[in-house]
Amino acid sequence: MHAYNVAKTVLAIPALAVLCTQAVRAAEPANPPRPTVADVVQASRAADWRPLDPEHTLYMDLPAGRVVIELAPAFAPAHAANIRALVREHYFDGLAMLRSHDNYVAQWGDPDEKNPRPFKAAKAKLPGEFTVPLSNDKQFTLLPDRDGYAAQVGHSNGFPSARDPKTGRAWLAHCYGMVGVGRDVDSDSANGSSLYAVTGHAPRHLDRNITVVGRVVSGMPLLSSLPRGSGALGFYDKAEQRTPIKSVRLAADVPEAERLKLEVMRTDSASFKAVAEAQRNRGGPWTKVPAGYVELCNVTIPVREVGK
Structure with missing residues (x-):
């Protein structure tokens, strides 16, 4: 050539x-343009949101900031009531984070097993509330995607939940940020004095084996970033490794001017269905193949602070 x-x-x-x-x-x-979660939140109406109930909202103050927990009395009425009683008797004040298990949970309570802090009005023993009758779950919104752990999954008043129509039972799912009640082997060995939050990939195998009592709606980075415990199951070996709890209060007992004005998107709203759809079929130029599916624990439940 x-x-x-x-x-x-x-x-x-x-x-x-x-x-x-x-x-x-x-x-x-x-891949046609699709709204993002941010787009849906921005376009939402005031009626698509609900404020937190002060009687069912906990403020756990740590040295680094505040963790806000919303209780779910519809799914754990006895435990929610006992936790409120514990909080009102200042049981958790001065206790500590006991455990930070990598990709699993962060747990808090009384580190002194030999001389535990006594209860006042709260009950020392409660039956497990692993599931509740379907009649307790009055605000269930079905997620159409299949699930490996339950016949039906969806959201109930701001909480990821599951149900089995054949048995007539419903329960809360162990998604990121959900709060459960620590127990021993016996089903009735929990009372709400030791709690944990899921900080890793959703351990759904725990569903229906532990009482799930609520979820963290603000402050998750304070829990997920705790130093990992070096002991078995992520427990702290030494007292100085534990993060102290300054106080835990019910929002109802905090002066209104000092409360966080948080709202949760109503999970029975059209906007929330659009949020789930935005995560099922992500749009934009980056996504080449929309999944057409979303796992229960990957559906974000938007929370916003108002009046700032």
Whole structure:
């Protein structure tokens, strides 16, 4: 081949590559614009949101900031009531974070097992509330995607939940940020004095084996970033490793001017259905193949602070 023809061929290669790239892009399936979760939140109406009930909202103050927990009395009425009683007798004040198990949970309570802090009005023993009758779950919104742990999954008044119509039972799911009640082997060995929050990948195998009493709606980074415990199951070996709890209060017992004005998107609203859809089929130029599916624990439940 003559040098002139070689040069023409070499020069033609980049142009050919561009044409091939354009042809591949043209052959890719079109991904039409879809709203993001942020878009849905921005377009939502005031009626799509609900304020937290001060009687069922806990403020746990740590040295680094505040963790806000919303209780779910519809799913754990006895434990929710006992936790409120414990909080009102200042049981948790001065106790500590006991455990930070990597990719699992952060747990808090009384570190002194030999001389535990006594109760006042709270009950020392409660029956397990692992599931409740379907009649307790009056605000269930079905998620259409399949689930490996339950016949039906969805959301109930701001909490990820599951149900089995055959047995007539419903329960809360162990998603990130959910709060459960620590127990021993016996089903009735929990009373709410030791609590944990899920800080890792959803341990759904715990569903229906532990009383789940609520979820963290604000302050999760304070729990998920705790130093990991070096003992078995992530427990802290030494007292100085534990993060102290300054106080735990019911929002109802905090002056209104000092309360956080948090709202949760109503999970029975059209906006929340759009939130789930935005996570099922993510749009935008980056997503090449929308999943067409979303796992229960990957559905974000938007929370916002108002009046700032």
